[in-house]
Amino acid sequence: MTKKKQSANKWYHLYNLVPILFVIGTAITLQVHPIKDPSIMIYGVKSTEHEEATGFKxxxxxLTDGRVxxxxxxxxxREQKMLTYxxxxxxxxxxSFSKSMLN
Known part of the structure; x- marks a missing residue:
């Protein structure tokens, strides 16, 4: 298409605006609903225990090597280097668990 035909076609303008509107919409959504309780993945945990009285902490x-x-x-x-395997x-x-479960 030539420039004259592209500028006359309204769908062409709408097609070019879609990526821009997507980025703006994503930015607004993240500002309105930020991630409040991120999850974390650790390695080498054989089992965990928690009590309901402590708010599920x-x-x-x-650990897999027997340490408690x-x-x-x-x-x-961080001290036990459990963020990498x-x-x-x-x-x-x-x-994997919610970061708020740590004390």
Whole structure:
């Protein structure tokens, strides 16, 4: 199409506006509804325990190597290097949960 025909065609203008409107709509949606409670994935957790009385926060976390973490926090997870896996066994025991479940 020539420039003259493209500018006369109203569908052409609408077609060019769709990506721009999509980006603007996505930005507005993220501003209005931000992600408030992100999830986190850690590796090497064999089992977890939590009590309903504590608001579903973890009370005990057992790792694949036998260590036990009482009332785990984000600092404990970073200290144990649980955000990345180091062996196939840790990869097989990946655990995803809400970040608010940490103490």
């Amino acid at each position: 973890f009370t005990k976390m057992t 973490i009482d009332r785990p926090t984000m600092a404990d997870i 180091h062996s196939q066994d840790e990869l097989n025991h990946a655990y």
